[in-house]
Amino acid sequence: MDLLIILYFESIITTMNKTIFVVFCLLFTSSCFADGLNDRLFRIQAKWEQVHYTYPEEQRAAAFSPLLKVATALAHEYPMRAEPLILQASIMLTTAANEGPFTALSSVEKARDLLVKAIAIDPTAKEGSAYVTLGVLYYKVPSWPIAFGDDAKAGKLLQMALRISPNAVDSNYFYGDFLLTQGRVAEAAEYFSRAINAPAPHGISLGNARLRQKAKQALEEIGRSTSVSSGT
Incomplete structure (x- = not known):
């Protein structure tokens, strides 16, 4: 190597x-x-x-x-x-x-x-x-x-996580992040939105708070990129 x-x-x-x-x-x-x-x-x-x-x-x-x-x-x-x-x-x-x-x-x-x-x-x-x-x-x-x-395996595994916990912050955020790496921007935005709006779990969750923030940042970046592409 x-x-x-x-x-x-x-x-x-x-x-x-x-x-x-x-x-x-x-x-x-x-x-x-x-x-x-x-x-x-x-x-x-x-x-x-x-x-x-x-x-x-x-x-x-x-x-x-x-x-x-x-x-x-x-x-x-x-x-x-x-x-x-x-x-x-x-x-x-x-x-x-x-x-x-x-x-x-x-x-x-x-x-x-x-x-x-x-x-x-x-x-x-x-x-x-x-x-x-x-x-x-x-x-x-x-x-x-x-x-x-292996992107194909990654997609299947993350989809399995969504089947088990369709409303969880982590499963939605990471599937959105995965879709973004695949250039599937519109779909990624949908899952980032789901992560942001997912029901809060019992107790304080540092991990969930961080993921919500990262999902918001990702959506903002998508919005800026879309604006630049459309010339607005």
Whole structure:
């Protein structure tokens, strides 16, 4: 892999990590975890936030490593639950931006496999968040021969998420974002509007608030582009 490809992949990983961060926040916005998992999952989240927000960037990879081990052990303790696998995959993905391109690709592939396993166990867990995250991966990472990116698969996965949660902020926003990458601007605008107007979930949701703001910004950008194109 030459230098240009490495630099390209590094930029993709950075962009993907910002997107997955929002999905990670969404994972913890409700209290719908299985009994016995709730407190432990939220403790892991709290530690993850501490590392992400307060540690110097060069120290995050080392700090995430034991956190990932805890999440992995939790997934082994609850082998028939999808939520710990989604958590494990999410932490794995947030470490990717703090790794070199080759290690990052390995982390992304492992996270993909965990999400596939979570879907096999319970596709509706966390309102289909595994479908959302997996769909985002498929349209954010490079395609073969660099990685496994596949726009066709991404579209199908995000549509599955919409079937499970047609009124969720995340499923509508990310499908809109995907459509925008495909040049389907009018359709994208429709889903951004749905994300903005989606019913608010119970409790305060940082992830949903961020996605609503991003949807508004996307609609504004579409409006500006349309105005320029029409000469108005």
